[in-house]
Amino acid sequence: MENTVDTHTARPRAGLSSLSWLAQAISGVALIVLAGLHMVANHFVVEGGLRNFADAQAYLSHPVILPLEILFLIGVTIHALLGVRAILFDLGLSDQAEVRVTQALAVIGIVTIGYGLWLTWVVITF
Amino acid sequence: MQAEKSTRPRQVWQWADVRRRKLGMWAYTLNRVSGLGLVLYLFIHLAVLRLLAGGPAAWDNFLALVRSPLFLVLDVVLLAGLLIHGLNGIRLTITGLGIGVPAHKTWFLALMAAALILSAAGAIAIFTM
Amino acid sequence: MAIQVPIKVFRYRPGTAPHFERYQVTVPDDATVIDVIEGVWAEHDRNFMFRHACHHASCGTCAVRLNGYERLPCIVPVTEALAGRQELVVEPLRNFPLVGDLVVDVAGFFQKQAASGLVITRAAEATLSGQPFAHSELFSQAGALEERAYNRFENCIECGICISACPTMAATDKFWGPAALAGIRRATLTTGDCQEKAALLALADSEQGVWRCHSAFECTESCPQDVDPGGAIMSLRREIVGRKVKHLFGAG
Numbered sequence: 001m002e003n004t005v006d007t008h009t010a011r012p013r014a015g016l017s018s019l020s021w022l023a024q025a026i027s028g029v030a031l032i033v034l035a036g037l038h039m040v041a042n043h044f045v046v047e048g049g050l051r052n053f054a055d056a057q058a059y060l061s062h063p064v065i066l067p068l069e070i071l072f073l074i075g076v077t078i079h080a081l082l083g084v085r086a087i088l089f090d091l092g093l094s095d096q097a098e099v100r101v102t103q104a105l106a107v108i109g110i111v112t113i114g115y116g117l118w119l120t121w122v123v124i125t126f
Numbered sequence: 127m128q129a130e131k132s133t134r135p136r137q138v139w140q141w142a143d144v145r146r147r148k149l150g151m152w153a154y155t156l157n158r159v160s161g162l163g164l165v166l167y168l169f170i171h172l173a174v175l176r177l178l179a180g181g182p183a184a185w186d187n188f189l190a191l192v193r194s195p196l197f198l199v200l201d202v203v204l205l206a207g208l209l210i211h212g213l214n215g216i217r218l219t220i221t222g223l224g225i226g227v228p229a230h231k232t233w234f235l236a237l238m239a240a241a242l243i244l245s246a247a248g249a250i251a252i253f254t255m
Numbered sequence: 256m257a258i259q260v261p262i263k264v265f266r267y268r269p270g271t272a273p274h275f276e277r278y279q280v281t282v283p284d285d286a287t288v289i290d291v292i293e294g295v296w297a298e299h300d301r302n303f304m305f306r307h308a309c310h311h312a313s314c315g316t317c318a319v320r321l322n323g324y325e326r327l328p329c330i331v332p333v334t335e336a337l338a339g340r341q342e343l344v345v346e347p348l349r350n351f352p353l354v355g356d357l358v359v360d361v362a363g364f365f366q367k368q369a370a371s372g373l374v375i376t377r378a379a380e381a382t383l384s385g386q387p388f389a390h391s392e393l394f395s396q397a398g399a400l401e402e403r404a405y406n407r408f409e410n411c412i413e414c415g416i417c418i419s420a421c422p423t424m425a426a427t428d429k430f431w432g433p434a435a436l437a438g439i440r441r442a443t444l445t446t447g448d449c450q451e452k453a454a455l456l457a458l459a460d461s462e463q464g465v466w467r468c469h470s471a472f473e474c475t476e477s478c479p480q481d482v483d484p485g486g487a488i489m490s491l492r493r494e495i496v497g498r499k500v501k502h503l504f505g506a507g
Contacts, residue, residue, distance in 0.1 A: 137426070224492055
């Protein structure tokens with residue numbers, strides 16, 4: 001049998017390997033708390049189920065809420081894009097395409113988080 | 127080898143085909159579909175929040191629209207999606223670390239029952255507030 | 256008593272479009288599905304391609320999709336397969352290159368199996384080092400098979416059913432796949448060599464290793480020999496993560 005993979009000499013591409021799964025698991029567990037907070041605070045405890053502009057501004061300006069909401073933004077973006085990455089990988093991509101998809105999603109993630117931070121800043125300082 | 131490779135039929139949608147498969151496959155596909163739905167929602171949500179940059183005038187007018195019953199139903203769908211994906215995710219994290227693997231189907235059924243009950247409770251809360 | 260069995264079979268030759276053909280095959284009522292498949296060849300078409308050898312679920316050669324689910328047709332009674340159905344539907348395994356009719360190319364699959372160092376995986380044959388197990392290593396004084404953590408994987412008959420059932424295998428041939436990862440798991444349990452073990456765990460921890468599994472557990476469900484490749488993948492993950500955590504705290 002030619003082309004047999006030899007355990008001792010083959011150096012499989014490490015890629016993100018366990019990091020992608022661990023990041024997905026850790027962000028997922030964190031999101032259960034952070035998304036729970038976000039949903040309850042923005043959709044349940046306020047009059048009419050949603051915050052008006054003044055309420056949203058006051059909410060986001062809170063010194064404890066603000067870092068938690070920023071953490072939520074970062075966590076949810078990472079979790080969502082790692083999930084998309086896993087699904088895209090299952091389209092049967094080449095090694096090169098897998099690297100390009102990872103890079104493209106990283107850019108989308110940075111832009112998304114940047115946009116969220118900018119929007120938060122605009123609301124707080126309005 | 128190249129010629130042989132081309133005779134392997136692509137099965138890109140096998141992940142979505144749960145016909146005749148077992149509970150674990152249904153759980154996996156449910157997690158993927160709910161995840162894709164939540165990603166779609168996330169980006170729509172972020173795009174809509176752009177209205178906040180227009181200040182109270184833009185945002186508070188928009189609120190009048192999304193407080194309608196149709197949007198409240200969508201809120202319930204969102205809540206159910208988060209519960210299904212989140213609770214199933216707890217199972218995947220725990221079994222994914224080699225803990226409780228033989229009981230993964232029991233875990234799934236119990237957590238989905240919890241998702242159903244919590245979604246129903248959430249729906250009542252959303253429509254009675 | 257002989258019965259008439261209607262069967263719909265996947266037919267394919269390179270360069271032609273895959274299609275189904277229907278046949279009627281006469282078999283005894285206590286026959287298994289492999290007898291019906293052989294009947295297609297014997298009674299209807301001598302060019303019909305299929306694989307079979309042992310007829311008792313120890314070679315894994317005849318694995319197909321029967322009525323939409325991966326089975327070894329040599330151990331499925333015809334009456335069971337026909338229960339509540341008009342006809343049997345027999346297709347080749349998914350996620351392998353097609354050769355013709357029910358025959359798929361298993362060369363790539365066996366190459367991955369070899370990566371674990373366990374080309375031959377059954378207890379009675381050979382160990383990682385190539386030395387046969389001593390009888391006393393395998394059996395107790397009373398003659399019972401010794402309970403070891405890796406006994407279950409020794410049941411693997413390399414039939415490829417888990418490859419056909421796995422949704423990740425459907426996406427890419429690069430994934431090591433359930434059978435090979437179960438083999439790697441078993442090899443990590445049998446080897447006494449730390450370097451060997453580290454190399455095997457590195458293989459499992461690679462981009463196309465255990466982390467590509469999406470926990471559908473279809474491999475474990477469909478395995479005709481109760482090998483539990485899904486459980487093996489999760490155990491490998493626990494070991495890999497455990498080692499990383501130890502390493503993080505300077506204990507590795």
